[in-house]
Amino acid sequence: MTSENESIPLEQQQDMVRVHTVENRFEADLLIQSLRQEHIPVMLRRFEETAYDGLFVTQMGWGAILVPGDYEEAAARVVSRVLGSIDEGVVQVPAAGEDT
Secondary structure (H helix, E strand, C coil): CCHHHCCCCHHHHCCEEEEEEECCHHHHHHHHHHHHHCCCCCEEEECCCHHHCCCCHHHHCCEEEEEEHHHHHHHHHHHHHHHHHHHCCCCCCCCCCCCC
């Protein structure tokens, strides 16, 4: 796991669920920032392996966004909103509590 995960208590890390598979670091950073702005604990699980020179990235994606199970629905809404803004060509990361 990467340093993005340091602030999540160990007991919450046990109950993490995948809400999205990211294609690259840019997408991961946008989603992590958006989830944190909504006060949703988030972890990034990267699938990069330097020993294999990215061999698994094409099969598994660049990484996975994980949240505690209790936050799964809220996180899915945030991810959907952020990815929708990317698809529209306008990246919008609203301030905490702001609804788009």
